[in-house]
Amino acid sequence: KIVVGVANSGEIIGVSQEIIQKAFESLEKAIYEASSPTIIPRIYTQRLGEKSLLIIEVSSGMTKPYFRKSEGLERGTYVRLGRSTLRATSDMIKELHWQSHGLDFETLPNYQAQKKDLDLKRIQVFLDNRKNHGKLKCDKSTLQAYHLIKEEHSKFYPTQMALLLFGKQPQYFLSEAMIICSHFQGTTGRDAIASIDCEGILFDQFNQCYSFIVSRLSKSFKIRKPIREEQLEIPEISIREALLNAIVHRNYHIKAPIKVAIYNDRIEIFSPGSFPGPLDLKNLKAGITYLRNPMICKIFREIGYIEKLGTGLIAIIESYEKRGLSDPKIIEGENYVKIILPRVLKKKNINREQKKLEELFALSSEISIEDVQRILGVSRQTASRKMNRFIEKGVVERIGKTRSTRYIIREHKEDV
Structure with a gap:
């Protein structure tokens, strides 16, 4: 949906009747003729007091890509x-x-693999230990029901997800379906202290990576009655949920590994592929989730790694708030998603404007002056003046000049 007649500051300025009339006469035809497959938009006006807004709406089509x-x-x-x-x-x-054909990469057959490349014993262990489900036999109908095999021309092929979850040698067929974990000295990625390549099936990768991260973090102890309790410097649930999110939602068609980088002040988890649905902080906090790999999610949930879909990011945010740590950040870039888990306490006395800017940077690695105008509700000149103050404080950094100017938060300058 596009709403015409609203300033960057959020002020309703309206659209003249002349522009509205021209839009009705030519815009629908122009969109129809310029797109393939053809798009038929819905164009209408809405009155707010004495002012009119022009609204252009396009429904999500079934013949993507457009x-x-x-x-x-x-x-x-x-x-x-x-x-x-x-x-x-x-x-x-x-x-x-x-998507337009109702397919997911996870359920596509791998024509280089055979049924013998699957560990049927591990599949049977999974079927015997599913939560809240009865036992099943590892036969053809069960394998097909879980989309672990596909039949084509009287021959059975393992699917991509079957190799990822139960393959004997997953990286032989999907070489970059792995996790590279690195621990760096300082706050940049220059000097590595330790690193590990986590390979094998996805469950093994999770366990290896989780153990590596936990082993590199500081621990504290509390004595409660006769018991000594150990506590990591950041909530363990945040590590678990961020890592699971990267594994089950990544795009396995992209030939790139998940990367985990541990710095002195943060942990960054870099996952190939953009979000499968629109990224919105309100949606994330409300538990709204979009699945790229629904069958992988289903198996992770049935085996007990995931409790409820849509609760992982909520758990991360809440665990950080409870411990008084700096807010975790979720950044969507060009074909990647990065989750940043800070290892430092939240700064006190952050003013309202800086808090709003941090919310913007939690959704994008860089912002424009128009974004600042909109979120703060100020003019372009005022927004530029305020950003100059943040630059002087060392909070943000300016990239580009004139109208192409973008701003990045300093801790986002180094990517994994």
């Missing part, structure tokens, strides 16, 4: 990431094709 005819499929397909509109990569275009 692209600009003048640029063609490969260069004319665009996606919305955070607050930016970016040209879709070839991986994104393929995923849109699969």
Whole structure:
């Protein structure tokens, strides 16, 4: 939905009747002729007091990807990431094709693999130990029901998710389906103290990576009656949920590993692939979730790694608030998602404006002056003046000049 007639500050300024009339006469036809497959928008007005807004609405279509005819499929397909509109990569275009046919990469057959490449004993252990489910036999019908095998031309092939979850050698078929964990000295990625490659099936990768992270963090002890309690410097549940989120929601079609970097002041978990749905902080806090790999999620839930879908990020946020640590951040970039778990206490006396800016940076690695205008409700000149103060304080850094100026928060300058 696009609403025309609202200033960057949020003020309703309205649209003249002349512009509205021209839009009704030509806009629908222009969109129809410029797009492929064709898009038929809904264009209407809405009165707010004495002012009129022009609203352009397009429903989510079933024949994705949609692209600009003048640029063609490969260069004319665009996606919305955070607050930016970016040209879709070839991986994104393929995923849109699969979505339009009701397919997910996880359930596609791997034609280089055979049924003998699956560890059927591990599958049977899973079937015997599912939570709140009766036991099942590891036979053809069960494997098909869980989308672990696909039959084509009277031959059975393991699916991508079958190899990831129960394959004997997953990296032989999906070489980058792994996690690289590194512990760095200081706050940049220059000097590595220790590192480990976590391979094998996804459950083993999770266990290896989780153990590595916990082993590199500081611990404190509390004596309660005769028992000594150990506590990590950051909530263990935040590590667990952030890592699980990266594993079950990543895009396995992208040939890149998950990366975990431990710095003196934070942990960063970098996951290939953008969010499968729109990123909105309110949606995340409300537990609204979009699944890229629904069957992988189902198996993780039935085996007990995940309790309820949509609660992981809520648990991270709440655990940090309870411990008084700096807010965790979730950043969506161009074909990646990064979760930042700070290792420092929350700064006191942060003013309202800086708090709002931090909420913006929690959703995007960089922001524009228009974003600042909108979130603070001020003019462009005032927004620029306020950002200059934050630059002087060392909170943010300016990139570019004039109208292409962008701002990044200093701790986001180094990526994994």
